[in-house]
Amino acid sequence: MVESGTSLEAKGVAHPLPQACWSCRGPVASGAAFCATCRALQPPAEIDHFRRFDLSPAFDLQRAEVERRYFALQRQFHPDRFAGKSATERLHSVQHATALNQAFGVLADPLLRAEYLLQLSGRPVAGGEAETVADPELLLEAMALREELAEAEDASAVAALLAKTEAMIGEIEVALSGAFASGDLAAAAGLALRFRYMRKFVEEATRRRRQIGA
Amino acid sequence: MQLLEISEPGQTPLPHAEKRELAVGIDLGTTNSLIAISEGGKPEVLRDADGRVLLPSAVAYGPGEPVVGQAARDLLLAAPERVAVSIKRLMGRGLGDLKAVAGTLPFQVEAVEAERMVRLVVGGRKLTPVEISADILRALKARAEAALGRPVTQAVVTVPAYFDDAARTATRDAARLAGLQVLRLVNEPTAAALAYGLDRGAEGLYAVYDLGGGTFDVSVLRLEKGVFQVLATGGDAALGGDDFDHALAEHFLSQRGEAGASPALSVAETKQLLALARGAKERLTTEPEGEWEIVAGGVTSRHRIGRAGFEALIAPFVERTTKTAAAVLADAGLGIEEIKGVVLVGGATRVPLVRRRVGELFGRAPLGDIDPDQVVALGAALQAEALTRGGDTLLLDVVPLSLGIETMGGLVEKVIPRNTPIPAARAQEFTTYRDGQSAMAVHVVQGERELAPQNRSLARFELRGIPPMTAGAARIRVTFAVDADGLLSVTAEEATTGVRQTVEVKPSYGLSEDEMTEMLRQSMEHAAEDMTARLLTEAKVEAERVLFALDAALKSDGDLLSAAARGDIETAVAAVRRTLQGEDRDAITAAVEALDKATVEFAGQRMDRGMQNALRGVNIERLADRFEQ
Numbered sequence: 001m002v003e004s005g006t007s008l009e010a011k012g013v014a015h016p017l018p019q020a021c022w023s024c025r026g027p028v029a030s031g032a033a034f035c036a037t038c039r040a041l042q043p044p045a046e047i048d049h050f051r052r053f054d055l056s057p058a059f060d061l062q063r064a065e066v067e068r069r070y071f072a073l074q075r076q077f078h079p080d081r082f083a084g085k086s087a088t089e090r091l092h093s094v095q096h097a098t099a100l101n102q103a104f105g106v107l108a109d110p111l112l113r114a115e116y117l118l119q120l121s122g123r124p125v126a127g128g129e130a131e132t133v134a135d136p137e138l139l140l141e142a143m144a145l146r147e148e149l150a151e152a153e154d155a156s157a158v159a160a161l162l163a164k165t166e167a168m169i170g171e172i173e174v175a176l177s178g179a180f181a182s183g184d185l186a187a188a189a190g191l192a193l194r195f196r197y198m199r200k201f202v203e204e205a206t207r208r209r210r211q212i213g214a
Numbered sequence: 215m216q217l218l219e220i221s222e223p224g225q226t227p228l229p230h231a232e233k234r235e236l237a238v239g240i241d242l243g244t245t246n247s248l249i250a251i252s253e254g255g256k257p258e259v260l261r262d263a264d265g266r267v268l269l270p271s272a273v274a275y276g277p278g279e280p281v282v283g284q285a286a287r288d289l290l291l292a293a294p295e296r297v298a299v300s301i302k303r304l305m306g307r308g309l310g311d312l313k314a315v316a317g318t319l320p321f322q323v324e325a326v327e328a329e330r331m332v333r334l335v336v337g338g339r340k341l342t343p344v345e346i347s348a349d350i351l352r353a354l355k356a357r358a359e360a361a362l363g364r365p366v367t368q369a370v371v372t373v374p375a376y377f378d379d380a381a382r383t384a385t386r387d388a389a390r391l392a393g394l395q396v397l398r399l400v401n402e403p404t405a406a407a408l409a410y411g412l413d414r415g416a417e418g419l420y421a422v423y424d425l426g427g428g429t430f431d432v433s434v435l436r437l438e439k440g441v442f443q444v445l446a447t448g449g450d451a452a453l454g455g456d457d458f459d460h461a462l463a464e465h466f467l468s469q470r471g472e473a474g475a476s477p478a479l480s481v482a483e484t485k486q487l488l489a490l491a492r493g494a495k496e497r498l499t500t501e502p503e504g505e506w507e508i509v510a511g512g513v514t515s516r517h518r519i520g521r522a523g524f525e526a527l528i529a530p531f532v533e534r535t536t537k538t539a540a541a542v543l544a545d546a547g548l549g550i551e552e553i554k555g556v557v558l559v560g561g562a563t564r565v566p567l568v569r570r571r572v573g574e575l576f577g578r579a580p581l582g583d584i585d586p587d588q589v590v591a592l593g594a595a596l597q598a599e600a601l602t603r604g605g606d607t608l609l610l611d612v613v614p615l616s617l618g619i620e621t622m623g624g625l626v627e628k629v630i631p632r633n634t635p636i637p638a639a640r641a642q643e644f645t646t647y648r649d650g651q652s653a654m655a656v657h658v659v660q661g662e663r664e665l666a667p668q669n670r671s672l673a674r675f676e677l678r679g680i681p682p683m684t685a686g687a688a689r690i691r692v693t694f695a696v697d698a699d700g701l702l703s704v705t706a707e708e709a710t711t712g713v714r715q716t717v718e719v720k721p722s723y724g725l726s727e728d729e730m731t732e733m734l735r736q737s738m739e740h741a742a743e744d745m746t747a748r749l750l751t752e753a754k755v756e757a758e759r760v761l762f763a764l765d766a767a768l769k770s771d772g773d774l775l776s777a778a779a780r781g782d783i784e785t786a787v788a789a790v791r792r793t794l795q796g797e798d799r800d801a802i803t804a805a806v807e808a809l810d811k812a813t814v815e816f817a818g819q820r821m822d823r824g825m826q827n828a829l830r831g832v833n834i835e836r837l838a839d840r841f842e843q
C-alpha cells in the first residue's frame with residue numbers, strides 16, 4: 001500500500017458513515033475488515049501504521065508486542081488464507097498483507113518510527129541529501145567519524161568504531177523517547193536526523209568491515 | 215479494531231470447500247524433480263510405477279511423444295542431440311547466460327535477439343525452456359494422477375529463492391502449459407524449513423543451505439509457533455553440482471589437451487562428458503579416488519583423480535557459497551552464534567567438502583536428517599494442503615533481489631530493496647529531464663549492481679501523453695507491487711494528469727501472451743481444455759459468491775423488500791442456479807449480471823438503512839455527551 005495523505009483525516013470523525021460492501025453491496029462499518037453481513041474481506045482502511053496495529057502513536061513500543069500483533073494480523077489477512085476465495089478477496093488480502101508489512105517495517109524500526117511520528121505530527125525530518133547538511137555540529141561529528149573509518153586499518157578497528165556508533169545510537173534512542181514523551185518535537189527532529197546519519201555510517205562501516213574481512 | 219471481533223477466516227464458511235480438488239507440491243529441480251501430497255499434515259512423496267521417487271529432469275524428443283525421466287537420461291549417451299537436461303538454468307534466460315565447456319555449449323541453440331529467452335534445438339524441434347519444463351511437469355502430473363486415481367490440476371511449485379522475476383514467471387508459465395494451476399510459488403529453502411520445522415517442532419533461528427544441481431540458495435529464518443519468517447536470503451541461480459561437473463570435465467579436457475588430443479568436442483560429446491564427470495563426482499563422495507575413460511573424436515584417454523584433487527577443483531565454488539551464507543547472516547543482522555541449526559538441502563550437499571565447509575562456517579554439524587532430496591517437495595505439499603484445506607502455519611518470505619528503475623546515466627534507482635517482506639508495494643517519483651518531454655521510457659531491472667546493464671532487465675515500457683511541461687515539472691509516480699509469489703507488477707502514473715499505465719512485468723526474457731496462447735494451442739495434451747475448465751470454475755466460484763452474499767443480505771435486510779421486488783430477485787437467483795447446473799460459462803456470467811441488476815435497488819435500500827442507523831448512533835452518543843456535562 002502506498003501511504004496516502006488522506007489517511008489521517010478520517011481520524012477526527014467520531015462515526016464515519018458506513019461504506020458499501022463490494023460483495024453484498026450492503027453497509028459495512030467504516031474501517032471494518034470484514035462485512036458483518038456476508039463476511040467478505042474488504043479493502044484495507046486508509047489508517048496510519050499505529051492504528052493498523054491497534055496501537056496509539058508513541059515512540060516507546062515493545063518490539064515483541066509489535067511482532068506479536070504483526071503475526072496475529074498476518075495470520076488473519078495473508079494471501080495464503082484466501083487462496084480459494086474470489087479474485088477480489090484475494091486482491092484485498094494482498095493489499096492487507098502489503099499494508100501490514102509496510103506498517104511493521106516502520107513500527108519495528110526505531111529510526112523509521114521516529115521519522116513517521118514526526119511526519120504524523122506534521123513535522124517531517126529533512127529527508128533529502130541537500131537538507132541534511134543544515135546542522136554544522138552534526139556535520140562535524142559525521143566528518144570525524146568518516147575520518148576515523150578511513151584510518152581504521154584492520155577489522156578490529158572497524159569493529160570498535162561500529163561498537164562506539166551503536167552505543168551512540170542507543171543513547172539517541174533514549175533521548176528520542178524523552179523528547180517524544182515531553183512533546184519536544186524540535187528536539188526529536190534533531191535527534192532523528194542524527195540517528196539517520198549514524199545509521200548511514202553504520203552501513204558504510206559494515207561494508208568496510210566486510211571488505212577488510214574478505 | 216473491529217477486525218479482531220470477526221470470526222477467524224479459517225472458520226468462515228468456504229462455500230466451495232467440498233468441491234476443492236487435491237493440490238500437490240512439486241519440486242521442479244535442475245537435476246531431479248519430485249511430486250508430493252499432504253493429507254492431515256502428513257506429507258508424502260509420490261512414486262512412479264517402479265517405486266522411484268526422483269524423476270530425472272531430462273526430456274528426450276523424437277518422432278513420438280516426449281520421453282521424460284530416467285529413460286531420457288539413459289538416452290543421453292546414445293542420442294545426446296535428442297535429450298535436454300539442466301534446462302532449469304535457462305528459465306527466463308538469454309543466450310548470454312549459457313555456459314560453455316571448452317567453448318562448446320551443451321545445448322544446440324537457435325539464434326534469438328539478445329534480450330529474449332533462448333530456444334533450444336532438441337531432437338529436431340525448437341523449444342523454449344518453458345516448454346521443456348512443461349513436459350517434466352506433465353510427467354509429474356501423470357504420476358500423481360496414477361498414484362491418486364484422480365485428476366490433479368492445482369499445485370504449489372517451488373523455485374530457488376534467488377530466482378529473479380523472469381525465471382519465476384517462466385516457471386509459472388510452464389505449469390500453465392502443463393495444465394496446472396499454480397496456487398503459489400514457494401521458495402525452495404522456505405519449503406524445506408516448513409517441512410523441517412513442522413516435523414521437528416523446531417523453534418528459533420535457522421539457516422537453510424540448499425545446493426542442488428543448478429542453483430544455490432541460503433536463507434535465514436525465524437521459526438516460531440507456526441510462523442516461518444524469512445529474515446534474509448541470498449544465493450546464486452547458476453551455481454550448483456553442475457558446476458562441479460563442469461570443473462571436472464574441463465580438468466579432464468585439459469589433461470587430454472596435454473596428451474595431444476584435440477580439446478574441441480561436439481555438442482553431443484560435451485553432453486556425454488558432463489554426464490561422465492557427474493558420475494565421477496558422485497563416486498568421489500564415497501570413494502577416495504577413481505579412474506575414468508573418455509572416448510571422443512576417435513581418441514580415448516584415461517584420467518585418474520583423487521578426492522583431494524577434486525576438492526581443489528571445486529573449492530572456489532564452495533568458497534562462494536560460504537561467503538554468500540556469511541553475507542546473508544550479516545544482512546539479517548545476526549551473528550553466527552545466534553543460529554540454532556543449519557539444514558542441508560540438495561544433492562550437492564552430499565559432497566564431503568561442502569559439509570565440512572558449512573560445518574566450519576557455522577561452528578556446528580549441519581542437520582541433514584530429513585532426506586535432502588525430498589525435503590523441498592514435502593514442504594511444498596504441506597503448503598499446498600494449507601492453501602486448499604486451510605492451516606495455521608504462516609510463511610512470510612522476502613524479495614531476493616532488489617527491484618529498480620534505470621535512471622539518467624544508466625544508474626539504477628532501487629524501488630524495492632532486497633529482503634523486503636512480500637507482498638510489498640513501493641512508489642517512487644521520477645521527473646522529466648527535457649522541456650516539453652511527452653514520453654518517458656521506463657526500464658525495470660532486478661539486481662544489486664549500480665549500473666542498469668549489469669543487472670537483469672525485466673521489462674521496458676513507455677509512459678506516453680505526458681503534458682508539455684518544463685523539465686523537472688512532471689511528477690511520474692512509478693509503483694512496484696510484488697505479490698506473495700514474488701512476482702512483480704508495475705504501474706506508472708503522471709501525477710498532475712493521471713495518465714496511467716499498468717505493466718505486467720513479462721517482456722524482456724519472458725514469453726508474450728500471444729506466444730503462450732500459441733503454445734497452449736499446440737500442446738498435444740489438454741492444456742487448452744484445462745484452461746477453459748479453469749475459466750468455467752472461476753465463473754462458478756464467482757456466481758456462488760454472489761449467491762452467498764445475496765443470501766446473507768436477504769437474511770439481514772430482506773424485510774426491506776416488497777413482495778414484488780423479492781419475487782424479481784428470486785427469479786434472477788433461480789436463473790443463476792439453473793446455469794450453474796450446466797457448463798456454459800457465458801450463460802453463467804450473463805445470469806450473474808442480470809442478478810446484479812435485479813438487486814441494485816435492494817442494495818440502495820440497505821445502504822440507506824445503514825446510513826440512518828449510523829447517524830442515529832452518532833445522535834445518541836451526542837445526547838449522552840450532553841447529559842454527562
Ligand SMILES: Nc1ncnc2c1ncn2[C@@H]1O[C@H](COP(=O)(O)OP(=O)(O)OP(=O)(O)O)[C@@H](O)[C@H]1O
Nearest residue numbers: 243244245246426427428429455496499560561562
Ligand atoms: N552422492 C553424491 N555426491 C555428490 N553429488 C551428488 C550426489 N548425489 C547427488 N549429487 C548431485 O546433486 C545434484 C542434484 O541435486 P538435487 O537433486 O538436489 O538438485 P535439483 O533439486 O535437481 O537442483 P536445483 O535445486 O538446483 O534445481 C547433482 O549435481 C548431483 O550430481
Ligand SMILES: [Mg+2]
Nearest residue numbers: 243426560590
Ligand atoms: Mg532442488
Ligand SMILES: [Zn+2]
Nearest residue numbers: 021024035038
Ligand atoms: Zn457484504
